[in-house]
Amino acid sequence: MTVSLAIDIGGTFTDAVLEHNKHRFTAKVLTTKESPEAGFLAAAKKVLRISNLKPKDVDFIIHGTTLATNAVIERKGAKTALLTTDGFTDSLEIAYEHRFEQSDLFMERPKPLVPRHLRLGIKERIAADGSILIPLDMRSVEEAVVKCREEKVEAIAIGFLHCYANDEHEKSVKSFIQKTLPDVPVSISSQVSPEIREYDRLSTTTANAYILPLMKTYLENLGAALVQQGFSAPLLLMMSSGGMTTLETAKTLPIRLVESGPAGGAILSRIISAECGLPQVLSFDMGGTTAKICYIDEYTPQHSREFEVAREYRFLKGSGFPLRIPVIDMVEIGAGGGSIASVDQLSRIRVGPESAGSSPGPASYNKGGHKATVTDADLIMGRIDPKDFANGEVELEQELARQALEADIALPLDLSIETSASGIAQIVDENMANAASVHAIELGKRLDDRAMIAFGGAAPLHACQLAETLNIKKIIIPSGAGVGSAIGFLKADIAYEVARSYYMDLRFFDPAIINNLFESMKREAEDVVKQGTKTKQLTENRIAFMRYRGQGHEIAVPINDQPLTSNSREVLMQTFESEYQRLFGRVIPGLTAEIMTWSLTLSTNKRLVKNISKVEKQNQPEAMDKRKVFNIRLNQFQEIPIYVREHLVPGDWMPGPNLIIENETTTYVSENFCAYVNNLNYLELKLQEENP
Numbered sequence: 001m002t003v004s005l006a007i008d009i010g011g012t013f014t015d016a017v018l019e020h021n022k023h024r025f026t027a028k029v030l031t032t033k034e035s036p037e038a039g040f041l042a043a044a045k046k047v048l049r050i051s052n053l054k055p056k057d058v059d060f061i062i063h064g065t066t067l068a069t070n071a072v073i074e075r076k077g078a079k080t081a082l083l084t085t086d087g088f089t090d091s092l093e094i095a096y097e098h099r100f101e102q103s104d105l106f107m108e109r110p111k112p113l114v115p116r117h118l119r120l121g122i123k124e125r126i127a128a129d130g131s132i133l134i135p136l137d138m139r140s141v142e143e144a145v146v147k148c149r150e151e152k153v154e155a156i157a158i159g160f161l162h163c164y165a166n167d168e169h170e171k172s173v174k175s176f177i178q179k180t181l182p183d184v185p186v187s188i189s190s191q192v193s194p195e196i197r198e199y200d201r202l203s204t205t206t207a208n209a210y211i212l213p214l215m216k217t218y219l220e221n222l223g224a225a226l227v228q229q230g231f232s233a234p235l236l237l238m239m240s241s242g243g244m245t246t247l248e249t250a251k252t253l254p255i256r257l258v259e260s261g262p263a264g265g266a267i268l269s270r271i272i273s274a275e276c277g278l279p280q281v282l283s284f285d286m287g288g289t290t291a292k293i294c295y296i297d298e299y300t301p302q303h304s305r306e307f308e309v310a311r312e313y314r315f316l317k318g319s320g321f322p323l324r325i326p327v328i329d330m331v332e333i334g335a336g337g338g339s340i341a342s343v344d345q346l347s348r349i350r351v352g353p354e355s356a357g358s359s360p361g362p363a364s365y366n367k368g369g370h371k372a373t374v375t376d377a378d379l380i381m382g383r384i385d386p387k388d389f390a391n392g393e394v395e396l397e398q399e400l401a402r403q404a405l406e407a408d409i410a411l412p413l414d415l416s417i418e419t420s421a422s423g424i425a426q427i428v429d430e431n432m433a434n435a436a437s438v439h440a441i442e443l444g445k446r447l448d449d450r451a452m453i454a455f456g457g458a459a460p461l462h463a464c465q466l467a468e469t470l471n472i473k474k475i476i477i478p479s480g481a482g483v484g485s486a487i488g489f490l491k492a493d494i495a496y497e498v499a500r501s502y503y504m505d506l507r508f509f510d511p512a513i514i515n516n517l518f519e520s521m522k523r524e525a526e527d528v529v530k531q532g533t534k535t536k537q538l539t540e541n542r543i544a545f546m547r548y549r550g551q552g553h554e555i556a557v558p559i560n561d562q563p564l565t566s567n568s569r570e571v572l573m574q575t576f577e578s579e580y581q582r583l584f585g586r587v588i589p590g591l592t593a594e595i596m597t598w599s600l601t602l603s604t605n606k607r608l609v610k611n612i613s614k615v616e617k618q619n620q621p622e623a624m625d626k627r628k629v630f631n632i633r634l635n636q637f638q639e640i641p642i643y644v645r646e647h648l649v650p651g652d653w654m655p656g657p658n659l660i661i662e663n664e665t666t667t668y669v670s671e672n673f674c675a676y677v678n679n680l681n682y683l684e685l686k687l688q689e690e691n692p
Contacts, residue, residue: 002059005047005233006489007040008261009065012288012338012358013390013457015483015664016043018051018058019490025051026483028390028457028664030358036067037222041229055230062489064238064260066289067218068211072113072258072309072321077210078154082114083144083173084202085161086121091202100318110319113210118151120144122160122173128503130165141173145180156181157209159189159202164501167194185212192253193324195501195597200306200324207309207321208255215254219247236494236532241326242267242301243495243603246531256325258309259332261485262292266301266328268488269453270608272478274299275680277611278451282436283330284466285484286459288337288375289355293436294330295445299608302329302443305499305545305556305599326497326601331439335431337375337458338362341405341424343412349420351428363404364396372408374458376401377424380417381630382637383461383659383668390457390482391663422632429462433469444583451476455484460667464656464685465632468672475673477683479645482664495603496528504595505549506573511564518542518600525602539605545597546576548588554596555579615678618651627659629668645683652677655688 008015009031016027027047032039040063048054071077084091092112101107112119122144123137148156156177163170167190174186187209193201223235237250238260250257262285269283273296283294283301295302307327308320334353338361341351351374356362360369364376364386378384379401386396402417409420440447451474454463463475480487498521504510522540529538540561545554557576559568572595577587623641631638643654645662653676654660656669660683669675673685 003053003057004060004062004490005044005058006062006264006486007043007064008264008483008486008489009036009039009063009067010261010287010289010485011066011070011355012336012361013393014039014043015486016047017480017483017486017490018047018053020051020053023051024480024487026391026480026486026664028393028483030361030393033357033359036065036218037225040222041225044229055226056232058231058233061226061231061233061235062238062244062492063222063235064264064485064489065257066261068215068254068257069259069309071211071214072207076214077113078213079118079152080114080155080157080206080210081118081120081144081148081151081153082157082159082202082206083120083122083141084159085125086123086140088161088198089119089121090116091199092119092206095199096318098318110321113206113321114157118153120147124160124169126160126162126166126169128162128165130162132166132168136169136172138176141176145177148184149181153184154213155209156184156186157189157202157206158186159205161198163188163190164194164196164201167191185209185216187212192255195324195499196503197324200322203322204255204324207323208253211254215257216251219251223247234532238264238489238492239326240307240328241303241495241497242328243493243497243601244489244532245494245496245528248531249496249528255323258307258323258325259327259330262294262330262332263328264485264488264492265292265455266294266296266330266488267492268455268478268484269294269296270299270301271488271491272453272476272682273451274608274610276451276476276613276678276682278474278476280450282447282450282452282470282472284432284452284454284459284463285456286336286432286454286462287456288458289334289339289357290332291335291432291435291459292330292332293432293439294328295440295443297445299610303327304329326499326599329443331435333431333435335374335428335435337373337378339374339428341372341374341377341427342408347413349409349413349423349427351424351431361394362401364398364401365394366397366400370404372401372404372420372424374424374428376404377421378458378461380405380421381425382628384666385661388661418630418637419635422630422635425462425465426632429465429469432462432466436466436470447471453478455481457482457665460665462668464668464670464673467685468670473687475685477667477685479681480664481667482662491606493603493606494529494532495601496525497599497601498524499597499599501597502595506569506593506595509566509569509572511566511568514598515563517598521598521600522602525600529602529604533604535604537604539603541601541603543599544572544595545599546572546593546595548591549594550591555583613678613680613682615676615684616651617653617676619649620654621648621652623658629657629659631657631671633671648677650677650679650681
């Protein structure tokens, strides 16, 4: 009888999902960009009204937000100072010492979040083994604090050389600042990212400090507002890793919340892939602002410890800020319903990455926006009902969409408005297909043997075209697809990952040191996880990041959670070479291996139900209505049937082309696909030749 509430704040819409006694209720409201908590409360009130429940009835609240990401992208964080080892204040600007675009003479690096005059050197030096080479000079610390006070900085990041091996200096400086500048929040790299690689560690710590005042204020205001509205349930935050954490941890390490919304979608896809017995899946999440693509193998999303946010130059790696945090590995591009379409200097239609967002929104929203967007194009093509968009949250104005497409696309290219709309749809579909293909190549994945799981407000409208381009033969549209990420929040584990860099050459392997390290990491993870759950059955996952001696990068090697012994050396080497062989097709004989970083994740580990879906072709229901929809291949309108999803039952099948409408989205089934309702009440779209 638990009542769980999930709220996902996206760039355009804020989604709410409430589950109670095996019943699910959903709602959408426009995101209130200037005051995100207002949209949160509006969505919560709406879904409570629909479910006929009150705030006091809610047992758990789970929240994901793009606020942290957007603060970095839009440069709307705090005025931040960085205190680092004297002589290394330019590390943020030097970055990796290479050009991410070799052929562009006008290439510009992203400006650091901390300007040069606020990057302050502190006289101290710690060696790679943790020994102190130069004692901490408190006079230089005092001078730096005076500078911070004069400049009225709002946040301070501290990142000393090799502090992952010895955090004594960082903690001393933090303690001094908290006494002299008590209102200025401080982030230290030995807490935010205690790992090797100086630039990544400084970048992550600086980004955490940069968004800390904003996120802390937002979370505190939200917590107070929830109490004021009568909520007494604990508030848990979704992290980029796919796990949930507590409010207190989120206020200290808000950088862990980057990509928290998309992570919920990947968790949903993981569960659906297991239920449908699909071990290899492409997760496709297209909302109002961006499209997110993630690969799932053997019911597990791709994970990474590296992520780059705010890429400014054609989405190229190296043009953003690297973050060393646990994250579900996905590609995110500016391709959503609100993505703006235009004509470039070469008379080509371009779509995104700029988005109209929730305000002013697409032209058809009639809220001040006047630029043509993907939503306007879908409306003109007849794929969207203007009076029932986003469950009636917005009534779309078709004439305003026509005016925008005419001005921005049709007149410059001498096309009809309908052909212009078709062009926008094709370009955005190609952009997403290209992103999916490139990401697959980067990960060494195949596409043609995968199924697609599509969710988000716009994904079911574009899933068939994307699947055809990628040669994908099966698409799953889950129930509640329009609010898929929020549903994923409710299915996520309460989890926390701790990583520590501690170098060890396997020739001199010392199990006692590593066992003590893991015990310390486990205590830290338990302090977080046990605040959000009462269960004592927690799952522990350990990883060693290993490489051959002399290599520059590591690979993740799983290890069991039992205490290490002297025999573990051979086991680690065998596991490492097995994983190395899988990734690179060979091993290097005669070389020893070394471990750079150790990771421990503690989670509640909800049970995964596998392979229970089935499709039986039993009944072809009568269409509720018909509508003229523009056919891209024929370049003309054709009348196609419309079905209401809530009226469909398992066994129903509907050959394309057709539209299947539901509260928060619409599924467009192209002429090459046939839609079925399986026993889980999910839509399964299959290529006609693949039908049973």
